[in-house]
Structure formats: structure tokens, C-alpha cells
Amino acid sequence: MTLNRWEVSSDNLRARFDPNQFPFTSTEELIPQDAVIGQERAVRAMDFGLHIQDRGYNIYVSGVPGTGKNTIVKSMIKRVAETQPTPDDWCYVHNFQDPDRPKALSLSAGKGKEFQRDMERLIATFRVELPKVFQSKEYEDQRRLLEENFSKARDSLTSRLEEQAREYGFMIKSTPLGMVVVPVIKGRPLEAEQVEALEPKTRSEIERKEKALHEQIHTFVLQVRALREEMHRKIEGLDRQAVHYTSEHAFESLREKYRAFQKKIMDYIRDVQQDVLENFKDFLPEPESPFRIPGMEPESPHKSMTRYAVNVIVDNAGTQGAPLVEEMNPTYNNLVGRIEKKGRLGTLYTDFTLIKAGSLLQANGGYLLLNVLDVLRSPFSWEALKRIIKNQEVKIEDIGELYGVIASAGIKPEPIPVRLRVILIGNPMIYYLLHTYEEDFGKLYKVKVDFDLQQNREAESPMQYAHFVARICREEGLLHFDRTAVAAVLEQTSRWAEHQKKLSLRFSDLADLVREAGHWARRDGKERVSRPHVQKAVEEKAYRSNLLEERIRELITEGTIMVDLSGAVVGQVNGLSVHDLGDFSFGRPSRITARVFLGPSGIVNIEREAKLSGKTHSKGVLILSGYLGGRYAREIPLSLAASLCFEQSYGDVEGDSASAAELIALLSGLSDSPIRQGIAMTGSVNQRGELQAVGGVNEKIEGFYAVCKIAGLTGEQGVVIPQKNVKHLMLKDEVVEAAAAGTFHVYAASTIDEAMEILTGIPAGELRPDGTYPAGTVNAAVMKRLTEMTEKMREMEADRPRTTGAPASEPPD
Numbered sequence: 162m163t164l165n166r167w168e169v170s171s172d173n174l175r176a177r178f179d180p181n182q183f184p185f186t187s188t189e190e191l192i193p194q195d196a197v198i199g200q201e202r203a204v205r206a207m208d209f210g211l212h213i214q215d216r217g218y219n220i221y222v223s224g225v226p227g228t229g230k231n232t233i234v235k236s237m238i239k240r241v242a243e244t245q246p247t248p249d250d251w252c253y254v255h256n257f258q259d260p261d262r263p264k265a266l267s268l269s270a271g272k273g274k275e276f277q278r279d280m281e282r283l284i285a286t287f288r289v290e291l292p293k294v295f296q297s298k299e300y301e302d303q304r305r306l307l308e309e310n311f312s313k314a315r316d317s318l319t320s321r322l323e324e325q326a327r328e329y330g331f332m333i334k335s336t337p338l339g340m341v342v343v344p345v346i347k348g349r350p351l352e353a354e355q356v357e358a359l360e361p362k363t364r365s366e367i368e369r370k371e372k373a374l375h376e377q378i379h380t381f382v383l384q385v386r387a388l389r390e391e392m393h394r395k396i397e398g399l400d401r402q403a404v405h406y407t408s409e410h411a412f413e414s415l416r417e418k419y420r421a422f423q424k425k426i427m428d429y430i431r432d433v434q435q436d437v438l439e440n441f442k443d444f445l446p447e448p449e450s451p452f453r454i455p456g457m458e459p460e461s462p463h464k465s466m467t468r469y470a471v472n473v474i475v476d477n478a479g480t481q482g483a484p485l486v487e488e489m490n491p492t493y494n495n496l497v498g499r500i501e502k503k504g505r506l507g508t509l510y511t512d513f514t515l516i517k518a519g520s521l522l523q524a525n526g527g528y529l530l531l532n533v534l535d536v537l538r539s540p541f542s543w544e545a546l547k548r549i550i551k552n553q554e555v556k557i558e559d560i561g562e563l564y565g566v567i568a569s570a571g572i573k574p575e576p577i578p579v580r581l582r583v584i585l586i587g588n589p590m591i592y593y594l595l596h597t598y599e600e601d602f603g604k605l606y607k608v609k610v611d612f613d614l615q616q617n618r619e620a621e622s623p624m625q626y627a628h629f630v631a632r633i634c635r636e637e638g639l640l641h642f643d644r645t646a647v648a649a650v651l652e653q654t655s656r657w658a659e660h661q662k663k664l665s666l667r668f669s670d671l672a673d674l675v676r677e678a679g680h681w682a683r684r685d686g687k688e689r690v691s692r693p694h695v696q697k698a699v700e701e702k703a704y705r706s707n708l709l710e711e712r713i714r715e716l717i718t719e720g721t722i723m724v725d726l727s728g729a730v731v732g733q734v735n736g737l738s739v740h741d742l743g744d745f746s747f748g749r750p751s752r753i754t755a756r757v758f759l760g761p762s763g764i765v766n767i768e769r770e771a772k773l774s775g776k777t778h779s780k781g782v783l784i785l786s787g788y789l790g791g792r793y794a795r796e797i798p799l800s801l802a803a804s805l806c807f808e809q810s811y812g813d814v815e816g817d818s819a820s821a822a823e824l825i826a827l828l829s830g831l832s833d834s835p836i837r838q839g840i841a842m843t844g845s846v847n848q849r850g851e852l853q854a855v856g857g858v859n860e861k862i863e864g865f866y867a868v869c870k871i872a873g874l875t876g877e878q879g880v881v882i883p884q885k886n887v888k889h890l891m892l893k894d895e896v897v898e899a900a901a902a903g904t905f906h907v908y909a910a911s912t913i914d915e916a917m918e919i920l921t922g923i924p925a926g927e928l929r930p931d932g933t934y935p936a937g938t939v940n941a942a943v944m945k946r947l948t949e950m951t952e953k954m955r956e957m958e959a960d961r962p963r964t965t966g967a968p969a970s971e972p973p974d
């Protein structure tokens with residue numbers, strides 16, 4: 162029986178790219194282009210997300226790794242950001258009214274550092290000029306005059322008090338403990354014992370006068386105190402006048418320079434000036450103390466000049482347009498910011514100069530690029546990001562205080578308003594999960610940018626990929642590719658896409674192929690990369706990962722894993738499966754067997770009973786019952802017991818790509834039709850018996866070919882695939898050449914009947930109007946067997962003894 166009508170021509174086993182279609186001999190002749198290849202949908206969505214200004218239109222970039230989404234997204238953002246205004250700088254300064262709540266100031270780009278330098282120069286000037294003022298002769302003369310006036314007034318009061326004391330018969334002595342009055346009789350001061358020895362009348366008179374004198378002394382003390390206070394007020398006024406005279410010009414210049422900025426800056430300069438007037442002594446040299454230990458003295462909060470510092474946390478001086486910030490490690494502190502602490506004398510302290518901005522503030526007015534998986538993995542980051550986007554302000558807080566882990570009195574900086582566009586990059590599954598379970602996600606990320614994995618093979622596609630290869634070669638100093646190498650690269654991208662009419666958009670893999678092919682060309686001593694070097698790169702990459710594949714083939718070759726490659730066996734077929742190892746996948750044959758026997762249990766999936774069957778595989782087996790019932794049980798009940806098994810399979814079995822092979826084995830067992838063991842089968846089947854496309858068809862064919870090659874190609878070996886899979890064929894050159902030579906075959910079937918005829922060499926047979934199948938066909942044999950089994954089951958049921966219940970009038974024992 163000829164199988165030519167189902168055999169796929171060798172020309173259709175691989176899509177070829179004609180090197181002669183390229184108008185160049187080497188990619189060195191091409192001008193590199195920075196165009197986006199094959200991502201029109203993503204580019205349009207990204208352009209929309211970058212230009213719309215409304216709230217909530219943040220962007221989620223969805224796509225698998227390797228499609229170039231990071232590079233494309235950053236490139237598009239940079240082009241848009243360059244046309245936008247540069248955002249303001251942001252600073253934190255001391256709050257003189259409430260030191261625990263630093264104030265936030267904004268200045269136009271580049272002015273933050275300038276304001277910081279102006280304040281540093283201002284304070285440095287005061288530290289030099291103010292001591293000079295208080296050491297000047299003019300100041301000392303005015304102060305000395307005030308002190309002399311005080312001394313004169315005090316001396317006048319003292320003389321008057323002494324005169325009154327003499328009139329009362331007393332003299333006044335000044336001691337460290339105050340003023341003491343001493344009675345005087347006949348020019349001699351009396352001691353306490355002498356006063357006690359006086360006559361009572363004389364002693365009483367002395368006490369009366371002493372009391373009156375004490376009242377005068379009290380009045381004197383009050384008067385002197387008032388004079389001293391007045392002197393201090395005048396000296397303080399003199400000091401303030403001196404400080405104001407010295408500092409006013411500097412403050413006026415500062416106010417004039419920053420008058421056009423926000424009112425908060427004018428208020429801050431006013432507060433600084435007031436603080437300098439009140440605490441000018443902090444600028445004066447401190448007298449040396451013999452008890453001070455260098456490095457161990459606590460710093461007075463007023464003595465420190467830190468309160469006049471300007472902490473620039475966002476500096477856009479070097480930014481052209483809007484900023485683009487890519488946060489590679491989006492922890493809470495890196496996103497929001499942090500308040501650092503320093504140790505001093507065994508304790509930790511902080512102030513506004515230790516506030517550090519996070520990437521959200523660095524990107525304020527621009528764009529923040531984040532990997533969504535990194536954000537979700539970092540504790541507290543996702544909630545913080547949501548809160549900031551919703552409130553449009555960044556509040557820098559200590560994370561321990563924020564969540565009540567550490568109860569400490571720290572500073573609470575003023576929140577800073579933000580307006581930025583957040584771009585999350587992640588895979589499609591995370592997008593779907595967030596949309597389903599995160600109630601705010603759809604409100605905050607309204608733009609989805611979906612990157613495709615493949616594109617249609619259009620007329621301009623080959624040149625686009627050629628320009629990409631040229632750009633990689635130029636940027637990285639690689640050997641350039643000739644036209645045959647570019648054609649080979651394009652064929653490999655079609656293989657990655659598993660489609661003859663499509664090209665893969667995984668440009669990271671393509672760039673690696675360019676690099677590795679260039680390496681092998683350089684090792685070969687060539688000046689250009691050609692087709693053999695591209696093939697070498699592909700083969701070597703596979704060789705670095707296919708150790709497991711080779712070990713399985715060895716087990717098949719030596720017979721440990723039982724696979725027949727010749728002869729014909731009833732109820733046994735070679736199915737094909739794919740092993741995915743992450744960076745490498747390969748196909749291998751697996752023996753599938755079916756056993757049919759009498760019984761009502763139906764089809765038993767041994768993998769399912771052993772809990773080794775995945776949901777999709779179990780579904781595929783259940784479909785077989787639907788097929789059998791729909792085709793053979795229209796007039797009679799389906800009385801069948803059968804078991805299906807992947808022999809020597811000890812791991813999980815998933816997918817329905819073996820369901821067609823399982824049905825073939827089952828029909829073979831029912832019809833007693835031997836299956837050719839040199840032909841393997843892959844494909845899924847529906848309840849109507851139509852073969853459906855499956856994945857990994859190239860790896861499966863190549864895996865079976867490799868096993869047959871080791872055993873020896875006979876010209877009778879091959880693989881049956883669904884007709885729907887022909888467009889997915891991008892087989893290795895070696896397999897294509899074997900097919901062209903007739904030593905290996907690839908057959909395409911549309912239905913299970915066609916596959917059965919290929920595998921058994923027996924016509925399947927079509928249903929006739931009378932409900933029967935032609936004699937000598939597989940379907941006729943299956944129908945006959947099922948009818949016999951049904952009749953046998955009926956006979957057995959009729960012969961089975963029945964238990965009769967007790968008469969209705971008698972209760973059972």
C-alpha cells in the first residue's frame with residue numbers, strides 16, 4: 162500500500178530564506194537602524210500611555226523575557242522625556258517653629274545646589290564677620306559707655322545707701338553672700354556678742370533702725386537690679402543692632418535673588434535671619450574650658466550650624482527634560498526614601514540633613530521604571546507604591562515607626578507632592594492575577610502594553626532582521642554576517658517561532674546567536690560569518706545542554722527503555738513526548754500500549770489511577786470514550802473494558818498530544834490490527850476523530866529520527882503528525898535531507914482514520930448508509946469486536962443467578 166498521498170514533501174519540512182534576496186554581500190554595508198521590529202501594538206499602546214496626562218494612566222508592560230521590551234520601552238521613554246520640561250529640585254530645611262517637622266522647598270532645576278551653596282557661604286561669612294564686629298573698637302567703646310553709666314548709677318545709689326546707714330548708726334559690708342549691716346557706736350563696729358551685752362533699751366533701738374535700714378537695702382537692690390537689666394537691654398539692643406547692620410545686606414541680597422521663587426523660601430530666609438539675630442552668640446568663639454575633653458563634649462543644638470544647612474534631596478541640575486529612573490532594587494527605602502541615623506556618645510540621633518530621597522522622588526516629574534516581580538517580592542513596597550500613586554505625595558517615614566515596629570520619637574518630614582508616570586514590567590500571568598485580586602490595580606494601571614513573541618513573515622521582515630544583526634555587530638565589535646548567515650539566522654527565528662510563516666521576536670536569543678556565530682567564525686579564522694557558523698552555534702548550544710537527551714537515547718539503544726523500531730504489534734504504538742529542561746527541550750519516543758477485555762469499567766487510564774496523569778492528559782483519555790461511543794455505539798450499548806498505559810513512565814504525564822496515539826493503540830487492540838513500530842505518532846484528537854495540532858512537533862520528529870538513526874535508517878521509519886501541524890515544521894537540515902533521500906518520512910493526517918491506515922496499512926473504512934463498514938476494514942473489525950463483547954456481556958448477565966425477595970405478605974427474616 163502506498164503512503165505517498167499523506168507524506169509531506171521535503172520542501173515543506175522547513176521554510177527556506179533565499180540569500181540572493183538580500184541586496185548586500187555583508188551586513189557591514191548596512192546602516193544600523195534603531196527601528197522597533199514587529200511590535201506595532203506595543204508601540205501604539207506605549208505612545209498612548211506616555212502622552213496622556215490624566216491620572217491613573219500608569220503603564221503595565223506585559224511580555225515574556227527576551228522580546229526586547231526593556232530596551233524598546235526605555236528608548237521610547239527617553240525620546241518623549243527629552244521634549245518635556247525639567248522638573249524642580251527639592252530640598253529639606255530646618256523648621257524653626259517645629260524642629261521635628263522639617264520643611265520641603267522646591268526650586269527650579271539646578272537652583273537647589275545653588276541655594277545650598279548660598280546658605281553655606283552666608284553662614285561662613287557670619288562666622289567670620291560677626292566675631293570681628295564684637296571685637297571692634299566702636300562696639301567696645303559703646304558697650305564700655307553703657308557699662309560705665311551703669312557703674313556710675315550704681316555707685317551713686319551705693320553712696321546714698323551708705324550715707325543713710327551712717328545716719329542710722331550702721332556701716333554696710335559687702336560679702337559673697339550679700340550685704341551685711343553692722344552697728345557702730347562711737348566709731349567702732351560691734352560684734353554680735355557686744356550687741357547682746359547692751360542694755361535692752363539700746364539693743365531694741367538698734368534693732369528698730371536695722372529693720373528700717375534693711376528696707377532701704379531692699380530698695381537699693383531692686384534699683385541696682387533694674388539698672389543692670391536696663392544695661393543688659395541696651396547691650397542686647399546694641400548687639401542686635403550690630404548683628405543686623407552686619408547681616409542685613411547679605412540677607413537682602415539673598416532675598417532679592419530668590420524673590421521670584423515660592424513664598425516658602427522667603428519665609429525660610431526670614432526665619433533664618435530671626436534665628437541669627439536671636440542666637441548670634443553661636444557664631445562667636447567659645448572660651449576654652451579646662452574641664453572639656455576633646456571629642457566627648459555634647460553638641461548644643463543651638464551651637465550647631467546644622468540648622469542652617471540645606472539638604473538637597475533631588476538635584477535635576479544635570480537632567481535634560483524629564484527624568485527616567487530605573488529602580489533595580491525596589492525595596493521600601495529605595496522607593497520611598499529613608500531617614501538615616503548617626504551614632505554619638507553611644508546613642509543614635511537624626512536630623513533633616515540625614516533625609517535621603519528614594520527613586521519615586523528622583524523620578525518626580527518624569528518616569529519610573531520598575532520590575533513588578535521585584536516590587537512584589539520586597540516587603541511593604543507594593544503598598545507604599547499604591548499609596549503614593551493614589552495620594553500623589555511622598556511621605557518619607559522610618560519604616561519601623563510607620564508599621565509600629567519601633568516606637569521612637571523621630572522627625573516627620575513634610576510630604577512632597579509628586580506627579581510621575583510609573584511603568585511596571587512583568588509577565589502576562591502577573592498582570593492577570595493583579596487585575597483579578599488587586600482591587601486598585603485597574604484604577605492605577607490603565608494602559609497595558611502587550612509585547613508579542615512572534616510576527617508574520619512580511620516582505621520587509623528579512624531586511625529588518627539584517628539591520629538588527631548589523632547593529633549588534635557594530636555595537637559589540639563582532640564579525641559581520643554574509644547573506645547566507647543572515648538567511649540561516651532568519652530560518653532559526655522561524656524555528657523558535659515554530660511556524661514557517663512567522664519570525665520570533667525574542668531578540669535576546671537572536672543577539673546571543675549572533676555573538677556565538679561570530680565566535681565560531683573567529684575561531685575558524687574567517688573574516689565573515691557564514692551559514693555553517695550559524696549552524697555550528699545552534700548545534701554547540703544544544704550540545705551544552707543535551708546530556709539528559711543522550712542518556713535517554715543510550716537507554717533506548719541498549720534496550721533498557723523498550724522501544725520497537727521495526728515489525729508490527731497489536732495494541733502498541735510509539736507515542737512522542739517533549740521534555741522541557743528550561744533552556745533546552747527535546748523529544749523522545751514512548752511506548753503506549755492498550756489492552757482490551759470484557760467488563761463494564763470502560764477505558765482505564767493507568768497513569769490517572771497511579772496519580773501520574775495531569776488534568777489535560779486525563780481529559781484527552783476521556784475524549785476517547787466519546788469518540789468510541791459516537792462512532793460504534795449508535796445502535797448498541799458500549800460494553801468495553803480497556804487499559805491504556807505509557808510504559809516505563811515514572812513521572813507525571815501532562816498534555817493531550819498522545820491522545821491520538823492512545824486511540825490508535827485502542828483501535829488496534831479492538832480490531833486486532835498490527836501497528837507498524839517504525840512509525841511514531843503525535844497529535845491530539847477530538848470526539849469526532851479529527852486530529853488537532855500539538856506543540857513541540859519539531860522536537861518530537863527529530864527525537865524519533867535520532868533514535869532511528871542510531872538503530873539504522875531502513876526507509877520504513879517515520880512520524881505521523883496532524884495536518885494542522887505542517888505549517889509548524891522547521892526541521893533540522895539533517896532530517897530534511899533524510900526525507901528527501903527517502904530514508905525517513907513525515908506523514909500528515911487529518912483524521913484518526915487516515916492515521917490508522919498509515920500505521921496499519923489497512924483501510925479504515927467509511928460508514929455505509931446501512932450503518933455498517935466495508936469488510937476487511939479496521940472499523941468493521943472494531944464494530945464486530947464491540948458487538949461480540951456486548952452480546953457476551955448480555956449472555957453473562959442473563960446467566961447470572963438472581964436473588965428473589967420474600968412475598969409481600971411475609972416479613973423478611
